[in-house]
Amino acid sequence: MDNDKRFVTGLDVGTENVRAVIATVSKTGEVAIVGYNEGKSSGMRKGIPANLTGPAEAIDRMLGDAERMGGYDVRSAYVSINGSTVISTHTEGMIAVGSVEHEIDSEDINRVEDVAVSGRIPANRDVLDVIPLEYALDGQGGIKDPLGMAGARLEIRANVISALTPNCENLKRATITADVKAERLVPSVVAAARAVLTERQKENGVAVIDMGGATTSVAVYEEGDLQYVGVVPAGSNNITNDLAIVLAIEPELAEEIKTRFVTGDFNSDKSIAIKVGKNGERAFERKEVEEVVKARLEEIFSEVRKKLKAAKYDQRLPEGIILTGGGAKMRDIEIFAKKVLEASVKIGIPEGAGGVAESVKKPEFATAVGLALMAAEESQYSEPDSKKSFKKSKSTKKPNFLKKLFSKF
Ligand SMILES: Nc1ncnc2c1ncn2[C@@H]1O[C@H](COP(=O)(O)OP(=O)(O)OP(=O)(O)O)[C@@H](O)[C@H]1O
Ligand SMILES: [Mg+2]
Known part of the structure; x- marks a missing residue:
């Protein structure tokens, strides 16, 4: 090496x-x-x-x-x-830095970030990141990087990402x-x-949805910055568990059905049986499986959409949505997600x-x-x-x- x-x-x-x-x-x-x-x-x-x-x-x-x-x-x-304790909080902070000719240095920037955080985030939370969204100097906003600029009063608008300390x-x-x-x-x-993500996607507005086994997290980027993070406490395992309960089968079989199932547009006209097991010795009605998968996916994506709506990003994502995580491997999931989320969806x-x-x-x-x-x-x-x-x-x-x-x- x-x-x-x-x-x-x-x-x-x-x-x-x-x-x-x-x-x-x-x-x-x-x-x-x-x-x-x-x-x-x-x-x-x-x-x-x-x-x-x-x-x-x-x-x-x-x-x-x-x-x-x-x-x-x-x-x-x-x-x-x-x-679900991972959240983002939008905060603001302001500091006086001296005379009007004062040149903003990294110490000033750290200090204003500290002001935006201290007292705004509960003591039982660890701050994971502070994303400066915008600075203002002497009341003039829209500044992305104030380093080296002159001014007497420095303000910040930031997105603070935190999680429960324990x-x-x-x-x-x-x-x-x-x-x-x-x-x-x-x-x-x-x-x-x-x-x-590409820089262009982050600049124009895009969301990433990471669907794992037990969680589905969402992050929104706009103007190059991370604007929002939220986590829905349900994931692809919930589909497996639902299938196991409704079809009264063991979880391993439910997992196999899930990986074989093609979500797509849930067109029940194509109702063919899903064969699972070593030699395809067990068959399940597609319609029955479909109902379970559809209900759970709809619920998860609706929860994600609620979060996007609360963050005011619903229907405001020119670059659409990118799906990642093991849950994104469900066949044709992007076609279904597109319908529920009413945005273009691609696998990341x-x-x-x-x-x-x-x-x-x-x-x-x-x-x-x-x-x-x-x-x-x-x-x-x-x-x-x-x-x-x-x-x-x-x-x-x-x-x-x-x-x-x-x-x-
Ligand atoms: N081919 C596939 N089709 C459908 N689902 C799949 C496929 N492959 C993996 N999965 C599902 O992906 C999930 C696991 O994803 P992943 O490994 O991203 O989760 P994780 O990161 O461990 O969980 P979390 O992020 O929620 O803590 C499981 O529910 C699994 O069934
Ligand atoms: Mg994960």
Whole structure:
């Protein structure tokens, strides 16, 4: 391994599966995936650790192969966080910075961010990220990056992403039990967005929906910034469970039916039987399966739509919706989602990395790839020189209090 390269790791700790992506980053910032793996998760409930040993063992088991493949012993990683306690709050802050000729420096920016956060976010929540949406100098708004500008009063409008502190703590404890330090926690849908969205989509307005086993999270981007994050506490496993109950069959069979089922337009005229089992020895009426799948999918997408509506993004997404996560693998789900969400829907495939990236170009790997890409990007610009921070993009900036937060570990 030449010394010009660094290793980064993305670790997606899901309710159903754990996934890792190990990548190298060249001096010029090129990311090459060198190791990856996935395995069954354990001890997670609706995106949140229900105990520490379950997820720790699952991570440990799964990481072994990824480490051997990448020739690297993972000690730290960017880790996904999920669950309905992950929320975004829009806040504002204002500080006086001195005379009118005062040149805004990164310290001023950190200070106004701190003001926008302190007292606005309940004490039992950890702040995961602060996304500056707009700055104003002496009352003049619409400023995207005030660094180097002159002014006496600096204001900020920001989107603060937070999650309940016990959830964050327990997730960090679970990874550290597996000997992996969580360098940063990122909402799983935000990490997925990093891997599947283009800059143009983020600029024009787009939503990412990450449908996992037990959660369905949504993130909205506009004007290049993350505007909204929300999590619906239901996912693709609910379809399996419903099928098992209604058809009175074992969950394994219900899972097989689900993976064979084609959602599409739910045209019951094509009512053919779905054959499952080793030699197709059991057949189920398509119409019966259809009713169950349709009801649950409709419910999940309606909940997502309610969240988009509450965030005022319903029917305001020129670039439509991108679906990721294992739930996005249900055949023709995008056709059905389009009807319920009344927007164009596409399946998101993770991009932006070389190496063995072909093997992880699947919607369920979007979060792990996105985490590795974020780790690559952020550590690349980690020099403490404040002047250099002028060049870094807003999204790669880690606020001061985040550094404080993670220095505890
Ligand atoms: N081919 C397929 N067709 C339909 N569903 C599928 C397919 N493959 C996987 N799934 C479903 O995807 C779900 C798992 O997705 P994923 O691995 O993204 O979840 P997770 O990240 O562990 O969960 P969460 O994000 O909710 O914590 C399961 O419900 C599984 O049945
Ligand atoms: Mg997930």
